[in-house]
Amino acid sequence: MNLVLLSGGSGKRLWPLSNDARSKQFLKLLNDEENQPESMLQRVWNQISKSGLSENAVIATSKSQVEIMYNQLGSDIALVTEPYRRDTFPAIALAVSFLYSEKKVPINETVTVMPVDPYVEDFFFEKISLLEDALINSNADLALMGVKPSFPSQKYGYIVPEIGSYSSENSFVPVNYFKEKPDAELASELINQGALWNCGVFSFKLSFVLDYLEELKIPTDYNILANSYDMLPKNSFDYEIVERAQNIVVQPYEGYWKDLGTWNTLTEEMNSNIIGKAAMSEELKNSHIINELQIPVVMMGIENAIVAASPDGILVTNKERSPEIKKYAEMFSDRPMFEERRWGWYKVLEHNKYDEGNQVLTRRLWVESGKNISYQIHFKRTEVWTLVKGEGLLILDNNIQHIRAGDTIKIPLGKKHALKAITDMEIIEIQVGSELTEDDVTRFSYEWDDIMSQITQHVNI
Amino acid sequence: MNLVLLSGGSGKRLWPLSNDARSKQFLKLLNDEENQPESMLQRVWNQISKSGLSENAVIATSKSQVEIMYNQLGSDIALVTEPYRRDTFPAIALAVSFLYSEKKVPINETVTVMPVDPYVEDFFFEKISLLEDALINSNADLALMGVKPSFPSQKYGYIVPEIGSYSSENSFVPVNYFKEKPDAELASELINQGALWNCGVFSFKLSFVLDYLEELKIPTDYNILANSYDMLPKNSFDYEIVERAQNIVVQPYEGYWKDLGTWNTLTEEMNSNIIGKAAMSEELKNSHIINELQIPVVMMGIENAIVAASPDGILVTNKERSPEIKKYAEMFSDRPMFEERRWGWYKVLEHNKYDEGNQVLTRRLWVESGKNISYQIHFKRTEVWTLVKGEGLLILDNNIQHIRAGDTIKIPLGKKHALKAITDMEIIEIQVGSELTEDDVTRFSYEWDDIMSQITQHVNI
Numbered sequence: 028m029n030l031v032l033l034s035g036g037s038g039k040r041l042w043p044l045s046n047d048a049r050s051k052q053f054l055k056l057l058n059d060e061e062n063q064p065e066s067m068l069q070r071v072w073n074q075i076s077k078s079g080l081s082e083n084a085v086i087a088t089s090k091s092q093v094e095i096m097y098n099q100l101g102s103d104i105a106l107v108t109e110p111y112r113r114d115t116f117p118a119i120a121l122a123v124s125f126l127y128s129e130k131k132v133p134i135n136e137t138v139t140v141m142p143v144d145p146y147v148e149d150f151f152f153e154k155i156s157l158l159e160d161a162l163i164n165s166n167a168d169l170a171l172m173g174v175k176p177s178f179p180s181q182k183y184g185y186i187v188p189e190i191g192s193y194s195s196e197n198s199f200v201p202v203n204y205f206k207e208k209p210d211a212e213l214a215s216e217l218i219n220q221g222a223l224w225n226c227g228v229f230s231f232k233l234s235f236v237l238d239y240l241e242e243l244k245i246p247t248d249y250n251i252l253a254n255s256y257d258m259l260p261k262n263s264f265d266y267e268i269v270e271r272a273q274n275i276v277v278q279p280y281e282g283y284w285k286d287l288g289t290w291n292t293l294t295e296e297m298n299s300n301i302i303g304k305a306a307m308s309e310e311l312k313n314s315h316i317i318n319e320l321q322i323p324v325v326m327m328g329i330e331n332a333i334v335a336a337s338p339d340g341i342l343v344t345n346k347e348r349s350p351e352i353k354k355y356a357e358m359f360s361d362r363p364m365f366e367e368r369r370w371g372w373y374k375v376l377e378h379n380k381y382d383e384g385n386q387v388l389t390r391r392l393w394v395e396s397g398k399n400i401s402y403q404i405h406f407k408r409t410e411v412w413t414l415v416k417g418e419g420l421l422i423l424d425n426n427i428q429h430i431r432a433g434d435t436i437k438i439p440l441g442k443k444h445a446l447k448a449i450t451d452m453e454i455i456e457i458q459v460g461s462e463l464t465e466d467d468v469t470r471f472s473y474e475w476d477d478i479m480s481q482i483t484q485h486v487n488i
Numbered sequence: 489m490n491l492v493l494l495s496g497g498s499g500k501r502l503w504p505l506s507n508d509a510r511s512k513q514f515l516k517l518l519n520d521e522e523n524q525p526e527s528m529l530q531r532v533w534n535q536i537s538k539s540g541l542s543e544n545a546v547i548a549t550s551k552s553q554v555e556i557m558y559n560q561l562g563s564d565i566a567l568v569t570e571p572y573r574r575d576t577f578p579a580i581a582l583a584v585s586f587l588y589s590e591k592k593v594p595i596n597e598t599v600t601v602m603p604v605d606p607y608v609e610d611f612f613f614e615k616i617s618l619l620e621d622a623l624i625n626s627n628a629d630l631a632l633m634g635v636k637p638s639f640p641s642q643k644y645g646y647i648v649p650e651i652g653s654y655s656s657e658n659s660f661v662p663v664n665y666f667k668e669k670p671d672a673e674l675a676s677e678l679i680n681q682g683a684l685w686n687c688g689v690f691s692f693k694l695s696f697v698l699d700y701l702e703e704l705k706i707p708t709d710y711n712i713l714a715n716s717y718d719m720l721p722k723n724s725f726d727y728e729i730v731e732r733a734q735n736i737v738v739q740p741y742e743g744y745w746k747d748l749g750t751w752n753t754l755t756e757e758m759n760s761n762i763i764g765k766a767a768m769s770e771e772l773k774n775s776h777i778i779n780e781l782q783i784p785v786v787m788m789g790i791e792n793a794i795v796a797a798s799p800d801g802i803l804v805t806n807k808e809r810s811p812e813i814k815k816y817a818e819m820f821s822d823r824p825m826f827e828e829r830r831w832g833w834y835k836v837l838e839h840n841k842y843d844e845g846n847q848v849l850t851r852r853l854w855v856e857s858g859k860n861i862s863y864q865i866h867f868k869r870t871e872v873w874t875l876v877k878g879e880g881l882l883i884l885d886n887n888i889q890h891i892r893a894g895d896t897i898k899i900p901l902g903k904k905h906a907l908k909a910i911t912d913m914e915i916i917e918i919q920v921g922s923e924l925t926e927d928d929v930t931r932f933s934y935e936w937d938d939i940m941s942q943i944t945q946h947v948n949i
Contacts, residue, residue, distance in 0.1 A: 043783075306816050308809065321838060322504075323801040323820040328809035329790060336802060340784040341795075343804050348769065348789035355767050359784040376837040376850055377782060387876045389837055389850060389916055411896055413872050413918045415848040433920070435872050435896055455850055455918050457874045459894070 028159050029132055029233070030075065030084040031122045034068070034092055034143040036112060040289050042356035043340035044317065048363040048465075051288060052144035053095050056317065058298050067144040067287060072100055078152035085130075086143065087122045098367040110256045116267040117259035123236045124249040134234040137162055140264070141172075141228040146285040146296060154280045158230040161199040161278045168272040170199060170230045173223025175281040179214035184225040186277050187217055199276040205269070223279055229269070239268065290333045290342075290349035303336075313346075319365070338364035338374055362464055370398040370448075373456075378463065388458040394419065399447035402471040402478040408460025410438040417452035421445075425482050443471065445478045489620045490593055490694075491536065491545040492583045495529070495553055495604040497573060501750050503817035504801035505778065509824040509926075512749060513605035514556050517778065519759050528605040528748060533561055539613035546591075547604065548583045559828040571717050577728040578720035584697045585710040595695040598623055601725070602633075602689040607746040607757060615741045619691040622660040622739045629733040631660060631691045634684025636742040640675035645686040647738050648678055660737040666730070684740055690730070700729065751794045751803075751810035764797075774807075780826070799825030799835055823925055831859040831909075834917075839924065849919040855880065860908035863932040863939040869921025871899040878913035882906075886943050904932065906939045 034052060041051045052071075055064035059073070075081045085105040088096060089112050096106060107122045119140055126132040137159040145151070154172060162170040173186045184207045188200040205225065209217060237247050245259060246252050252259075260267055269275070287293040294315045301307065303318030308327040318324045319337040326334055333349055335342045340359060342352060364375040376389040394400065394417075402422065418431040422445040423438060430436065438444050440460065446452075460467075472478055495513060502512045513532075516525035520534070536542045546566040549557060550573050557567060568583045580601055587593040598620040606612070615633060623631040634647045645668045649661040666686065670678060698708055706720060707713050713720075721728060730736070748754040755776045762768065764779030769788040779785045780798040787795055794810055796803045801820060803813060825836040837850040855861065855878075863883065879892040883906040884899060891897065899905050901921070907913075921928075933939055 042786075304820070306819055308812070308816075318802075320802075321840075322799065322825070325503075325801065325803050325805075325813065325816040325820075327803075327805040327812055327816065329793060329804065329806050332790060332804070334802070334804050338783065340786065341779075341781075341797060341802060342786050342788075343790060343793070343795050344786075344788040345790050351769070351788060352786065355769075355786040355788065358767055359765070359786075364783070377852065379782075381877065385877075387914070387916070389852075391838065391850075409894075411874050413874075415918070415920055416842065416846075433870075435898065437896065453848070455848070457876070457916050459876055 028080065028083065028156065028230075029126055029130075029136060029138045030080050030155075031107075031119065031126075031138060031140045032071070032075075032084060032086045032143040033115060033118060033140060033227075034086055034088040034096070036089075039353045039356040040350060041293065041335075042352050043337040043342055044319065044335055046339050046363045046365075048091060048366040049095065050092070051293075053092075053099060053367070056293060056297060056302065062298075066099055067146065068096075069099055070146075071144060072104075074147075074149050074152050077149060078156065080152060080155065085122055085125060087118045094369045095367040097369045098372070102369070110253055113256065113259060114261050115264040116262045117256060119264050120236065120240060120245070120259055121249070121252055121256070123233060123240070124247050124252045126233060127237060127247055128249045132233055134232070134237060136233050137230050138233050138236070139228065139230040142226075144287070145226060145228075146283070146287045148282045150282055151280060151284070154278065155228065157198060158228070158278060161197075161276055162230045162232070164197065165199055165201075165274075165276040167201075167274040167276045168231060168235055169269060169275045171202065171275065171277045172226055172228035173277040173279050174226045174284045175279055176214075176218050176222070176224050179211050179218055180224070181208055181211055181214060183208070185209060185214070185217045185222040186225050187220060187222045188277060190220065199278045202275040202277050205265075223277060224284070226280075226284055229264075236268070290335065290344065290352070291346040294333055294346070305334075366465075370400050371395045376455075384461060386458075386460060386463045388463040390456045390458070392452075392454040392456055394446065394448040394452040394454070396448050396451045399473075399475045399478075400445055401473045402443060402445040402481065404441060404443045404469045404471070405438075405460075405467050406441060406469070407462045407467045408458045409440050411457045411459075412436045412438065413455045413457075415453050415455055417448060417450040419446055419448045419450075419452050422478060422482055427479075427482060445475075447475050489541065489544065489617065489691075490587055490591075490597060490599045491541050491616075492568075492580065492587075492599060492601045493532070493536075493545060493547045493604040494576060494579060494601060494688075495547055495549040495557070497550075500814045500817040501811060502754065502796075503813050504798040504803055505780065505796055507800050507824045507826075509552060509827040510556065511553070512754075514553075514560060514828070517754060517758060517763065523759075527560055528607065529557075530560055531607075532605060533565075535608075535610050535613050538610060539617065541613060541616065546583055546586060548579045555829040556827070558830045559833070563830070571714060574717065574720060575722050576725040577723045578717060580725050581697065581701060581706070581720055582710070582713055582717070584694060584701070585708050585713045587694060588698060588708055589710045593694055595693070595698060597694050598691050599694050599697070600689065600691040603687075605748070606687060606689075607744070607748045609743045611743050612741060612745070615739065616689065618659060619689070619739060622658075622737055623691045623693070625658065626660055626662075626735075626737040628662075628735040628737045629692060629696055630730065630736045632663065632736060632738045633687055633689035634738040634740050635687045635745040636740055637675075637679050637683070637685050640672050640679055641685070642669055642672055642675060644669070646670060646675070646678045646683040647686050648681060648683045649738060651681065660739045663736040663738050666726075684738060685745070687741075687745055690725075697729070751796065751805065751813070752807040755794055755807070766795075827926075831861050832856045837916075845922060847919075847921060847924045849924040851917045851919070853913075853915040853917055855907065855909040855913040855915070857909050857912045860934075860936045860939075861906060862934045863904060863906040863942065865902060865904045865930045865932070866899075866921075866928050867902060867930070868923045868928045869919045870901050872918045872920075873897045873899065874916045874918075876914050876916055878909060878911040880907055880909040880911075880913050883939060883943055888940075888943060906936075908936050 045051045052068040055066045057065045059065040087107045089109045107125045187203045189203045305316040305318045305324040314332045317335045331346045371393040373392045378388045413435045421430045424442045506512045513529040516527045518526045520526040548568045550570045568586045650664045766777040766779045766785040775793045778796045792807045832854040834853045839849045874896045882891045885903045
């Protein structure tokens with residue numbers, strides 16, 4: 028079975044920890060078996076690996092998530108990168124073309140699509156393996172996973188089975204219809220009819236989606252499709268495919284399933300009431316502090332509250348209201364103040380904009396031993412690097428030099444530069460210029476050997 | 489009349505805005521008549537100036553407050569600086585010796601002592617002027633100001649007058665006894681007897697305290713006393729003097745008087761519910777955000793709450809509990825992250841301590857045009873200055889040079905340096921060393937002309 032993991036958009040619902048560069052699935056707020064911080068992405072990837080599904084798994088993602096994906100899962104993972112965000116149908120179609128034309132997957136093989144971040148038991152992934160049998164034995168177009176509801180939720184979609192269709196022989200049942208977000212009364216009624224929550228997991232034969240693409244006269248070759256991505260209808264897979272499919276079955280999953288997409292649902296799964304440097308008055312049992320800043324947070328006398336602090340901002344909310352953060356977070360949308368990159372991470376210490384149009388931005392960069400920053404150039408800023416830890420190789424203006432803690436380097440506007448860490452490095456970087464964004468960068472190459480081959484002078488190594 | 493303003497200790501009760509370098513009286517949380525931010529110190533000093541008392545006013549303070557005093561009130565104010573913190577009796581005794589031996593105040597003149605930060609009406613200071621008459625007409629040792637109580641508070645001290653002693657002839661009455669923090673019932677009873685709150689304002693003839701010092705065989709010369717400060721009993725003026733005085737009168741003040749010493753009392757006097765970059769859900773009427781950070785604060789759905797954020801930390805509290813902050817703040821006592829200095833201010837952007845014992849600290853310095861940083865040397869750190877704004881003169885290692893935005897300067901450990909701003913300057917400073925505290929500094933001189941006379945080489949101006 029081939030697994031396609033959909034890694035979704037930014038989501039401001041976990042602001043200030045989530046931002047455009049760090050969606051909710053990347054936040055390290057859970058704990059792994061050794062009690063180390065773990066993101067939802069890492070948790071799911073571990074579960075997939077344990078269930079033996081990771082070898083044939085690809086992650087469908089967007090450009091802005093590539094660096095953090097490599098950072099959290101390592102560089103061996105297979106990524107299918109959308110040229111830009113469109114919707115779930117285009118993302119799945121691109122992944123299908125990748126399996127077909129790049130990985131040469133036979134067209135009668137099963138493909139299972141799922142979100143990259145459900146909070147579920149390990150057992151969920153055994154059930155995913157069984158979807159292939161359901162698809163084959165039912166001869167359906169689509170086999171879905173349905174979660175047995177634990178309460179009549181009004182915020183999920185329901186998969187309603189055909190009446191009287193449950194049997195002891197099969198693990199699956201035919202689907203009658205779908206119902207999005209019913210009211211409480213209808214939800215209860217649907218549950219009585221055996222309806223299940225739609226958790227966004229579905230299997231199909233590779234040919235099923237390929238045939239549909241051909242019908243729309245859309246190329247099925249990955250490289251061609253990636254370059255004509257706007258040909259794909261900007262639509263969700265649910266509307267574009269699921270609603271048109273004639274023959275759909277669903278396989279129930281009876282176990283823990285949760286969408287940790289808002290602060291109130293997420294904090295319920297956290298091992299501890301405090302993450303980071305913080306203190307709370309003793310009587311508070313149902314309040315949480317998540318502090319990514321270096322400065323301490325103190326909370327006194329407020330029950331059912333969540334305080335979340337990151338370099339992007341500070342949220343103070345009661346739990347019930349926490350899903351409303353989106354609209355407030357948008358008032359302050361600024362550049363991201365923290366990002367994980369392939370080579371390590373950076374954190375903005377301060378960003379000042381002066382009346383005269385000049386800007387100054389101070390960042391701390393952490394570069395992992397052996398990793399390198401791509402060969403690049405900025406046209407709107409100079410940079411001053413002060414190395415405070417470690418050593419590495421710097422390429423600047425066609426020269427290579429060995430640099431160490433204590434060195435200060437000026438990178439003038441318009442000069443090509445690259446860096447490779449020999450040991451873990453820390454750098455305080457001061458940017459000065461007219462526009463200080465992550466977009467002001469032209470990259471020449473990423474691989475160090477390739478960068479080395481482009482320079483001609485070797486000095487002072 | 490000579491006025492002595494007592495500028496008290498640090499106070500963690502307004503953490504995280506107050507710290508050892510910035511006591512509550514220096515916080516700019518009020519608004520002046522032009523709606524500009526104003527500190528409690530500045531408010532009182534303006535009131536004193538308006539009432540004509542500032543010419544003969546001295547401020548008794550400690551070393552750690554000198555720089556911020558000059559910053560907020562200008563360099564013309566008269567300061568009496570304790571060599572170290574002891575108590576109110578030593579502080580007043582030192583101020584008395586200053587008036588006597590330095591300012592040559594005649595010994596029969598009146599001295600009035602008051603705290604530097606009561607929140608009162610302008611009318612309060614007219615009443616202070618009248619204390620001199622009360623002292624003379626009553627022939628008492630001490631004339632106190634007493635605030636007419638507005639409710640039976642259990643947290644103030646009460647001044648109880650002699651029974652039946654109020655008269656229409658005099659503005660003062662003889663004091664019978666004092667009662668600290670009575671319970672509610674006793675407080676009501678005392679108020680019925682005409683008792684007044686003790687607001688720490690008292691007048692005496694200069695000779696009264698001088699005589700007492702001579703009795704204790706303590707020198708009355710300012711310079712001698714400042715160098716033998718430990719001879720003074722470590723005691724409050726109330727215990728050392730007021731309790732022993734035979735003949736005390738009190739003059740009532742009927743008007744607004746408040747101690748804005750805790751977050752709940754302070755926020756009541758603030759013009760706006762939000763200071764700084766922040767948003768609140770619309771329904772919140774009785775909550776406050778005070779944000780000194782650059783990153784936004786969002787508060788949703790919590791009534792009667794205070795959020796205060798500064799480079800020192802973040803406080804989230806309900807109003808009633810806010811006076812308890814002291815004990816939590818002490819858990820995190822670190823170096824101050826923001827300080828106002830004679831030459832401008834600095835703000836710590838980040839302070840990292842590494843396992844190997846090395847530390848890195850990044851600050852932004854703002855130096856006001858025309859001001860200078862003293863000639864100094866550090867023995868435990870190197871500094872790298874990157875000038876991001878303005879221009880100035882740098883003296884480093886016996887050389888003077890003109891420096892401008894864009895320059896980067898290394899100040900090695902053990903090298904003397906000084907800086908004078910030609911225009912307003914901003915500097916990003918990176919400190920690297922084994923111990924990064926404000927104490928690691930040896931100052932050679934403060935006056936620029938004096939510094940210039942010490943250097944012998946002039947290069948590159």
